[in-house]
Amino acid sequence: MKRLLRLAPFALLLPTLASASIVWRGDFETGNLSQWDREQSVASDRLQVVSSPVREGRYAMKVTVRKGDDPINASGNRNEVLSLKREAAGSEFFYKWSTLFPSSFPSSPKWALFTQWHHDGNGGSPPLEFYVVNNKLTLRLGGSSGKIVWTAPMQREHWNDFVLHVKWSPDPKAGFVELYHDGQVVVPKTMVATQYAGQGNYLKLGLYRDESISPDGIVFHDGFVQATRLEDVMSTAVATPEPGPAPNPDTGAPGQSAPQDEPSTGPIAQLPSDPGDSSLPGPGGIVPGDSSLGAGMVPPTAGCGASATGGTPLLVAAALTLAALLGRRKALAPARARRPRSSRR
Structure with a gap:
């Protein structure tokens, strides 16, 4: 639960970023x-x-x-x-x-x-x-x-x-x-x-x-x-x-x-x-x-802002971070369940 609460700011941020125009x-x-x-x-x-x-x-x-x-x-x-x-x-x-x-x-x-x-x-x-x-x-x-x-x-x-x-x-x-x-x-x-x-x-x-x-x-x-x-x-x-x-x-x-x-x-x-x-x-x-x-020049990296579909680099990073943390939590849960009671802290 504490982990989910720590992730709450990311969840609140995602809709805001996705709607950026x-x-x-x-x-x-x-x-x-x-x-x-x-x-x-x-x-x-x-x-x-x-x-x-x-x-x-x-x-x-x-x-x-x-x-x-x-x-x-x-x-x-x-x-x-x-x-x-x-x-x-x-x-x-x-x-x-x-x-x-x-x-x-x-x-x-x-x-x-x-x-x-x-x-x-x-x-x-x-x-x-x-x-x-x-x-x-x-x-x-x-x-x-x-x-x-x-x-x-x-x-x-x-x-x-x-x-x-x-x-x-x-x-x-x-x-x-x-x-x-x-x-x-x-x-x-x-x-x-x-x-x-x-x-x-x-x-x-x-x-x-x-x-x-x-x-x-x-x-x-x-x-x-x-x-x-x-x-x-x-x-x-x-x-x-x-x-x-x-x-x-x-x-x-x-x-x-x-x-x-x-x-x-x-x-x-x-x-x-x-x-x-x-x-x-x-x-x-x-x-x-x-x-x-000319066409041979490498285009400069675009700054933060919505893409043609309304996404942003920050939005992608936040989404990936959220998915990774949630996935890690799910992966740890079965492992903890299999550990002997005496070894749990």
Whole structure:
């Protein structure tokens, strides 16, 4: 009985762990960029943790791209943060984040990516990318020969709230996407390949644009969360942030927060992409790879968090420990029963 009582905390812990849904947070609430695995930027002022504007909590990331910014010696200009977990084929997740384009964001007929899940390969367009072209927000799947499944007018000085539901698979009969924009379904569940065969995907958040765009580009990102349940990323209201001291981009000191914008929705457009249009990301100028992130690199070990089925490494360890202890207790019971009474203590 005493042993069972000692195991009680494990039993209470197991249901809690099994129901865990949040896999990872990249919401900048640490006051710095430490939640992310890597930065690709040319200077410390290009990726800054700021306190105004913010969509939720106390911090957001301000991204600045200037003509000539090329931190990885590739095509285009960029400054981005990376998460290198590489989702496995067959896994299914919900991703939530918010993006704001300020009034100064340049209008251009050329492409400017702000969120992408890039493949392990070192060339070509990613299998899933969000970008702006001609003042339109765009989601394209399948690279330069893929399909644009959503567009909407870009509103400046407005927080775009995205929830992306993805099943990762190179099989168009198994993979799918579903997109919410500002709380509304704008792309219903659509069966489509979301990975290239034999390659994993990693996340890049920031700003990456055609190198011919001259004006400085600024974009803000906030609240990135990865989860296994819709209810953990789709809230009916966004909490109003509490004021705090201003952050230092280098040290991550706290900062002041800003008021929220009211959400609005945009129309759905399902259009075939045109690989020959140089204004779109594609062979005409986008080669968004990084040889140091190729398929031969061993993926980093994922941190604690729910898997695609809601499990965790800690959950497995606790379950195994509980099973082992209970099994040992059962094995000892018959042995004790066979021992002579005089030898028992």
